[in-house]
Amino acid sequence: MTDTTPDGISEPRDPDDLRRRAGVRGDPDRDQHFLVDDRVLDRIPTYLPEDADATHLLEIGGGTGALTDRLLRVADEVTVVERDPPLATFLREEFAAEIDAGRLRVLEGDALEVDLPDFSASVSNLPYGISSEIAFRLLPESRPLVLMFQREFGERMAADPGTDAYGRLSVTAQHYADVEVVETVPPTAFDPAPAVESAIVRLRPREPDYTVDDEGFFFDFVKALFTQRRKTIRNGIRNTAHISGLSDPDAVVDAVEERNEDLLRARAGSLAPEAFAELTAIADEHGR
Ligand SMILES: C[S@@+](CC[C@H](N)C(=O)[O-])C[C@H]1O[C@@H](n2cnc3c(N)ncnc32)[C@H](O)[C@@H]1O
Numbered sequence: 429m430t431d432t433t434p435d436g437i438s439e440p441r442d443p444d445d446l447r448r449r450a451g452v453r454g455d456p457d458r459d460q461h462f463l464v465d466d467r468v469l470d471r472i473p474t475y476l477p478e479d480a481d482a483t484h485l486l487e488i489g490g491g492t493g494a495l496t497d498r499l500l501r502v503a504d505e506v507t508v509v510e511r512d513p514p515l516a517t518f519l520r521e522e523f524a525a526e527i528d529a530g531r532l533r534v535l536e537g538d539a540l541e542v543d544l545p546d547f548s549a550s551v552s553n554l555p556y557g558i559s560s561e562i563a564f565r566l567l568p569e570s571r572p573l574v575l576m577f578q579r580e581f582g583e584r585m586a587a588d589p590g591t592d593a594y595g596r597l598s599v600t601a602q603h604y605a606d607v608e609v610v611e612t613v614p615p616t617a618f619d620p621a622p623a624v625e626s627a628i629v630r631l632r633p634r635e636p637d638y639t640v641d642d643e644g645f646f647f648d649f650v651k652a653l654f655t656q657r658r659k660t661i662r663n664g665i666r667n668t669a670h671i672s673g674l675s676d677p678d679a680v681v682d683a684v685e686e687r688n689e690d691l692l693r694a695r696a697g698s699l700a701p702e703a704f705a706e707l708t709a710i711a712d713e714h715g716r
Pocket residue numbers: 458459460461462463464488489490491492493494495496509510511512515537538539540553554555556558
């Protein structure tokens with residue numbers, strides 16, 4: 429099924445040929461936007477960090493296998509998850525040789541529910557309907573990730589404090605990893621074309637440079653404070669106890685006032701993640 433150059437190196441499978449052989453058009457209602465731009469497909473695996481372990485790559489949403497083919501060229505082993513039964517069947521047929529060689533496994537099912545293998549990194553053009561859930565399923569695994577998202581979502585993940593895009597998503601994603609948008613991709617790179625631009629995002633796992641004792645509370649508190657992003661932290665703490673779960677928000681305000689009064693005058697949109705961690709520690713001690 430692959431073309432071979434004169435020096436014997438096989439060319440990557442052509443995305444249009446793959447779609448023709450699969451006999452599918454792509455259904456946007458099922459999050460099916462296939463990448464058809466060879467240059468983008470060729471670049472995606474190169475965004476893995478140089479020191480990334482590519483022995484076992486995980487791909488979420490295999491589609492007709494255009495990216496799967498590229499991943500097999502850089503990995504020892506690939507596991508691809510695909511929910512659509514006809515597409516999973518096509519992948520098994522198209523890549524029968526790679527499956528027989530033990531280099532590819534096709535997991536048919538919902539990526540939010542299947543048991544994921546112990547992967548060394550993930551490279552995926554994600555189904556946008558599950559971007560957030562799948563990102564936060566993968567991030568705690570502490571593996572390098574190269575993921576295609578809707579552009580706005582990717583930019584929010586990577587945003588710095590003080591910018592319009594900075595919010596709860598930035599703080600929670602950057603809790604796990606350094607996040608950067610490495611390429612924006614126009615709708616024309618896909619067929620069918622999505623309504624919006626896309627972005628390829630690289631996430632390098634690392635420990636945060638602060639500690640939180642209770643991650644669940646940290647995330648709830650950050651979520652609560654960003655519902656009032658234009659209010660001062662003083663008002664944010666007081667107004668959002670129903671979201672953060674604080675039983676005594678006034679005691680938290682008093683304790684923050686004693687330790688670091690500037691924090692009370694700040695607004696959520698300008699606070700760095702470590703400032704949220706400091707607030708969380710005080711809230712944990714005085715207001716729960
Ligand atoms: C944006 S397409 C990408 C396809 C292919 N990797 C490419 O780049 O052309 C996303 C793929 O994810 C599949 N998909 C949608 N929801 C899914 C889910 N919950 N779990 C696993 N796969 C899913 C779709 O059927 C589709 O093939």
